[in-house]
Amino acid sequence: xxxxxxxxxxxxxxxxxxxxxxxxxxxxxxxxxxxxxxxxxxxxxxxxxxxxxxxxxxxxxxxxxxxxxxxxxxxxxxxxxxxxxxxxxxxxxxxxxxxxxxxxxxxxxxxxxxxxxxxxxxxxxxxxxxxxxxxxxxxxxxxxxxxxxxxxxxxxxxxxxxxxxxxxxxxxxxxxxxxxxxxxxxxxxxxxxxxxxxxxxxxxxxxxxxxxxxxxxxxxxxxxxxxxxxxxxxxxxxxxxxxxxxxxxxxxxxxxxxxxxxxxxxxxxxxxxxxxxxxxxxxxxxxxxxxxxxxxxxxxxxxxxxxxxxxxxxxxxxxxxxxxxxxxxxxxxxxxxxxxxxxxxxxxxxxxxxxxxxxxxxxxxxxxxxxxxxxxxxxxxxxxxxxxxxxxxxxxxxxxxxxxxxxxxxxxxxxxxxxxxxxxxxxxxxxxxxxxxxxxxxxxxxxxxxxxxxxxxxxxxxxxxxxxxxxxxxxxxxxxxxxxxxxxxxxxxxxxxxxxxxxxxxxxxxxxxxxxxxxxxxxxxxxxxxxxxxxxxxxxxxxxxxxxxxxxxxxxxxxxxxxxxxxxxxxxxxxxxxxxxxxxxxxxxxxxxxxxxxxxxxxxxxxxxxxxxxxxxxxxxxx
Numbered sequence: 001x002x003x004x005x006x007x008x009x010x011x012x013x014x015x016x017x018x019x020x021x022x023x024x025x026x027x028x029x030x031x032x033x034x035x036x037x038x039x040x041x042x043x044x045x046x047x048x049x050x051x052x053x054x055x056x057x058x059x060x061x062x063x064x065x066x067x068x069x070x071x072x073x074x075x076x077x078x079x080x081x082x083x084x085x086x087x088x089x090x091x092x093x094x095x096x097x098x099x100x101x102x103x104x105x106x107x108x109x110x111x112x113x114x115x116x117x118x119x120x121x122x123x124x125x126x127x128x129x130x131x132x133x134x135x136x137x138x139x140x141x142x143x144x145x146x147x148x149x150x151x152x153x154x155x156x157x158x159x160x161x162x163x164x165x166x167x168x169x170x171x172x173x174x175x176x177x178x179x180x181x182x183x184x185x186x187x188x189x190x191x192x193x194x195x196x197x198x199x200x201x202x203x204x205x206x207x208x209x210x211x212x213x214x215x216x217x218x219x220x221x222x223x224x225x226x227x228x229x230x231x232x233x234x235x236x237x238x239x240x241x242x243x244x245x246x247x248x249x250x251x252x253x254x255x256x257x258x259x260x261x262x263x264x265x266x267x268x269x270x271x272x273x274x275x276x277x278x279x280x281x282x283x284x285x286x287x288x289x290x291x292x293x294x295x296x297x298x299x300x301x302x303x304x305x306x307x308x309x310x311x312x313x314x315x316x317x318x319x320x321x322x323x324x325x326x327x328x329x330x331x332x333x334x335x336x337x338x339x340x341x342x343x344x345x346x347x348x349x350x351x352x353x354x355x356x357x358x359x360x361x362x363x364x365x366x367x368x369x370x371x372x373x374x375x376x377x378x379x380x381x382x383x384x385x386x387x388x389x390x391x392x393x394x395x396x397x398x399x400x401x402x403x404x405x406x407x408x409x410x411x412x413x414x415x416x417x418x419x420x421x422x423x424x425x426x427x428x429x430x431x432x433x434x435x436x437x438x439x440x441x442x443x444x445x446x447x448x449x450x451x452x453x454x455x456x457x458x459x460x461x462x463x464x465x466x467x468x469x470x471x472x473x474x475x476x477x478x479x480x481x482x483x484x485x486x487x488x489x490x491x492x493x494x495x496x497x498x499x500x501x502x503x504x505x506x507x508x509x510x511x512x513x514x515x516x517x518x519x520x521x522x523x524x525x526x527x528x529x530x531x532x533x534x535x536x537x538x539x540x541x542x543x544x545x546x547x548x549x550x551x552x553x554x555x556x557x558x559x560x561x562x563x564x565x566x567x568x569x570x571x572x573x574x575x576x577x578x579x580x581x582x583x584x585x586x587x588x589x590x591x592x593x594x595x596x597x598x599x600x601x602x603x604x605x606x607x608x609x610x611x612x613x614x615x616x617x618x619x620x621x622x623x
Contacts, residue, residue, distance in 0.1 A: 018122050019096045026092040026129055029463055033139045034084045036474030038519065041142040043511030046083070047518040049073050061237055064152075064185040065145050078519055080474075083141045090147045091138045092129070097154040099125030102432050104158060108165045109202060111392050111436075120439065123452060128431040132275040132462040137421040139470035140506065146424040149186035152178045153425060156189075160196045160222065164203040167210065167218045176225055183233050188406040188425050193226040195399050202395050255409040262295030263288050267412045268404050269298070272423045272430045275462035276416050276504065286414055302397065309390050389440050393433060400429040416504025417466060472539045473505035476606065480508070481520050483608040484601065491526040492598035494574050496557050496585060496611070497543065497565060499603055500533035509533070529572040532565045532585050534603065543604040545611065554588035557602060574598055 038046065049069045068086060076082030102124045105111075128134075137143040156178035163171035175196075182189035200219040204212065234244050245254060277286075403426035412419045434455065442448045476499055484493060499507040508515075512530070516522045534541075541563045548554050559565070564582040574597075577587045600611040 014118070015096075015100065018099055018125070019092075021122070022092050022095045022125060022129055025126070026088055026095065029130065029460065030084075030088045030091070030138060030467065032471050033467055033474070034081045034088075036084065036139070036471050037080055037478035038078075038083075038515070039140060039142075039470075039473055039477050040506035040509045040511055042083075042140075043515040043519060045069060045142055046073060046078075047511070047514040050078075050518060059241070061240060062145065062185060064148060064181060068144065068148060080141075084139075087138050087141060087144045087147055090144065090151050091134065094147065094150050094154060095125040095129035097125075097151070097158065098128045098428055098431060101154055101158050101161070101428070102435075104161045104165075105392075105432070108161050109392055109395070110388050120435075123456075124432045124435045127434060127456060127459065128427060130456060130459040130463050131272070131427055131431065132459055132466050133272055133420045133423045133427065135420070135463060135466040135470060136417045136504070137424040139467055140421075143421045145186050146188070146421045149182055149189055150425045150428070152182035152185055153189055153192055154428065156182060156192055157195065157199075161199060163222060164200060164215075164219070167215075172222050175222060176229065179226060180229060183229070188403075188422075190230065190406050191403050191425075193223065193230060194402045194405070196226060197223055198395065198398055198402065202391065205391075259288070259292055260411075261408055262299075263291035264408050264411060265401065265404070266291045266294045266298065267414060268408075268423060268426060269400075271412050271414060271420060272400075272427050273434070275466055277414050302394075306394055309387065309394065393436060393440070396429045396433040396436065400426050400433070403429060413504060416501070417469065418501065418504040418506075420504075469503050469505040473502045473507050476502065476536075476539055477507050477515075479606070480603070480608045481515055483610075484516060484525075485520050485522045487601075487610050488522070488525055488599050490597055490599050491524065492573070493525060493528045494572070494598050494600045495528065495530045495608075496545075496587075496600065496602040497532050497534040498530050499536050500566065502536040502539060507536075527573075529574060529598075531572065531575055531577055531587065534559075535564045535566070537563055539606045541604070543602060545602060548586070554586065557585040557587075559583045 046069055049066070050073055072083050072086055099122050103118075103121045106121070137146045156175050159171045159175040159178065162168075163175060179189065179192050182192060200223065204215055204219070210218075238244055404422075407422040410419055410422050412422055435452075438448060438451050438455075442451060480499070495512075498512065500509050501507055513528050516525050516528065541559070544558045546556050546558065548556050565585055566582075574590055575587045576590055577585060601608050602611055603609070
């Protein structure tokens with residue numbers, strides 16, 4: 001693939017301008033999180049680096065991430081802005097690489113003739129940049145693991161795609177090098193060899209000046225070393241941490257039961273495009289059983305469409321579907337497949353829509369969309385030169401599912417941002433697929449622009465709103481630490497309800513003790529006892545502490561909002577929690593005559609408040 005000097009200069013300027021645009025837009029949408037304080041895992045990861053220690057090798061092997069924290073700490077110390085800048089920088093670079101990967105894929109896999117306007121190839125990267133499901137990975141400092149891993153994964157995929165087109169050994173070597181670095185960043189890179197294998201298989205069916213035997217040999221020269229690297233990687237894991245899996249354990253990471261896989265496939269497919277669902281009413285419909293049914297129907301539909309596409313692609317079998325008499329049968333067959341795949345959606349509509357008129361209108365609209373999808377797909381299949389478009393779209397869907405394999409056992413919440421960082425790597429193919437389907441289906445440039453505008457604005461609007469949760473979470477984290485340091489006068493702290501997260505934005509799921517001792521330099525605090533963690537719906541959730549018995553003495557902490565409590569310790573040094581519930585906490589003081597060893601705090605209305613009731617308890621008991 002020789003490039004003329006003028007063409008090279010054009011591409012260089014085009015890529016440079018694209019990077020500049022992405023940098024401006026990326027920092028424009030994420031600048032608000034720059035002063036947002038450290039959260040949860042940040043305190044443990046950065047705290048260990050500041051103390052000269054590193055990751056616990058019994059759990060993870062991620063030296064690249066360790067190096068990123070080391071560099072940030074030596075440059076910024078505990079100034080949070082620098083850590084956020086690193087996350088945003090890699091996110092912008094990833095969006096830029098997505099656009100480059102799109103251009104290369106379109107060229108290598110023969111779909112670059114869909115549009116003469118090369119500027120349109122910026123859109124997958126722009127869409128990736130503004131996806132609301134990236135807020136956890138980018139706005140949370142500890143979410144950088146997925147962001148940095150995806151950076152090296154993209155580089156590996158870019159050079160592997162170039163290799164399938166040019167078969168240069170320097171491309172093969174760079175592919176393997178970046179794959180190794182990605183493995184040393186996060187385990188999700190284990191999906192890369194599978195994706196490369198699928199891309200290689202797709203490249204074999206494309207026109208090429210190289211004979212098929214030579215291409216197969218060249219592909220094996222890439223695939224076999226990749227497999228060897230994976231084997232060596234697992235052996236090193238066993239030597240260093242004593243197990244092949246590590247992390248959260250075998251039960252979590254290798255739980256490939258059909259129920260878990262099917263429901264999580266649907267979760268990933270929905271959340272990659274959508275912001276968290278705000279209404280709790282959706283929980284009545286999108287429960288585990290319905291998600292599994294959606295997964296089964298979706299897989300059946302995907303496999304059926306793949307088989308029909310294969311039949312049409314093979315010229316010897318085209319007579320089965322493409323004769324004049326059988327074209328209508330083929331269209332009806334595709335319509336039936338889409339109805340089967342989306343039948344659970346119709347069932348959900350019957351549940352959600354209350355009146356008969358609403359149900360008729362909703363189901364009619366769904367069936368119209370199904371028939372339009374079938375008609376569009378059939379039009380692509382009956383034009384032999386357009387079959388490649390269908391194959392490329394199926395390729396993107398397949399790569400999306402392969403990218404989810406390392407994390408498919410991890411549940412992504414549909415109602416908040418928890419665990420949405422696992423969507424970061426798969427969203428590469430979702431972003432390209434979304435733009436590609438619009439280019440393929442919509443021929444009018446005017447309507448394309450309208451749809452692109454709607455899609456981009458929708459994502460940008462929800463990204464802005466979701467990032468607000470991380471800004472508030474950072475404020476809560478900093479306020480809690482400041483209050484505890486300033487108001488604590490005794491060696492121990494007892495916290496009744498410590499905020500765990502704010503609508504999925506982590507606050508103090510862990511790391512409070514290290515935050516006080518390392519980040520706040522609170523050497524006078526010896527121990528922290530947490531009775532319960534609290535899931536916040538708002539930073540202004542209110543609580544009330546009521547004394548229920550003056551003899552023991554016992555107390556109840558009542559929640560006045562839709563927040564919930566999750567118990568950590570039923571019993572600690574100073575309290576005994578007798579009746580833990582989601583909406584209230586009941587406890588009594590073990591030694592109410594001796595409260596000089598600890599200060600007690602509760603969280604309410606956006607602030608940590610000191611509880612001063614021991615004097616009241618003593619006076620009431622004396623009476």
